[in-house]
Amino acid sequence: MNSITEILDELRIPYSHSGDHRNVREGFVGIDCPWCGHENGKRHLGISIEDGFGTCWQCSYHSLASILHTISGLPYDRIRALLDGLPQTRLRKKQVHRGHLRLPDGHSYINGAHYRYLRGRGFDALKVVGLWHLGGFTLHPQYNWRLFIPIHYRGEVVSWTTRSTGRVESGKYKSATPEQSVIPIKELLYGEDHARHSVVVCEGVTGVWRIGPGAVALFGMAATIQQVKKLSQFSLRVICFDNEPEAQRRADKLAELLAPYPGKTERVCLKSPDPGGATADEVAEIRANWLS
Ligand SMILES: [Zn+2]
Structure with missing residues (x-):
């Protein structure tokens, strides 16, 4: 298989190109999300043609292998055999690697205090945490009880920021420096x-x-x-x-x-x-x- 659309054709998975469907952006093919929009025709799950990652409006990132496995029911080894045929240059040629990602020590999963903060601000905490892959800190010299917010670009974490969950702390956001980022945050759009x-x-x-x-x-x-x-x-x-x-x-x-x-x-x-x-x-x- 030479392209993602050939694989979708082979597996008889319906898809739309950008221009054919308003929910499909240029550079992506859109399919119905098997996790949250099975055959609803809304094409909420976009697959990047260049990079091969999937992103859904409702339920965030999915690997191409898990998307194809979930829709087709084929075992993963069959799916991997199909994907092995995709030229790696096609999947990687636009990847930008300018710096090295350095994540702050001590960040971990969200806990009760972070959930309370999000709910207190009126967010659907489970949904926000799942869609944006949020993490958190507990006691920490620099990032005490902050939310850890990874910043994705083309399906990969390329930088990060943190947000205070308290009222007294100075500096709402403390972010990765350019040296800690693959791409500096001010060259990115969150989301x-x-x-x-x-x-x-x-x-x-x-x-x-x-x-x-x-x-x-x-x-x-x-x-x-x-x-x-x-x-x-x-x-x-x-x-x-x-x-x-x-x-x-x-x-x-x-x-x-x-x-x-x-x-x-x-x-x-x-x-x-x-x-x-x-x-x-x-x-x-x-x-x-x-x-x-
Ligand atoms: Zn979804």
Whole structure:
């Protein structure tokens, strides 16, 4: 087999290309997710043609082998034999490796305190933790009880940040330095792997958790050139910054930077102070207007 679509054809798995289905982004083929959307026609599970990873809007990352095994029922050794035929250059040629990922010592699974924090902020904690692969710290000299937030790009963790779960601690976010990252965080969009044709652009990761797949975050209110270039590749970008004057000025600036590129840039300002604290109605409206 020379390509992912040949394998899907061989296994008689229905799929759509970008352009044929609104939920399928360029560079991906879309299939119905066998875990959460079996044969519903929504094509929520995108498989990256270049990199071979799968990402679902509802249930996050899946390996190509587990996707094919789950849908076809074929044993893993048969699936691996099919995948062995895929040229490795096709799967790897765009992989960027500029630095070495160094994860902070002491990060582990989320525990009760982290769940309480997420629930206290009104998140569906289990869903957020599962979709965004969150971890946590316990007692720690630098990252005391923080959430550990891995940052994925093309299915791999390339950097990370942490978020305070207390009220007294200074510095809401403490992030990997460029030296600790494969790609520095300010050259990434949080949530990019899950985005399709349109993106809702937030400042921080909590906005992405609240709005869900299709939202991306800049890790701050100033976009770098690299982030603007990434955003310009989506045909619709909707800027949704915090509801305060400085953030709105930055949102104006970002809209201006995106204006020369093809596609459309829209602005939305919520009644809630920030997208991370958006109400269920606000989220439903955003998703219906821009991400459905
Ligand atoms: Zn799914």
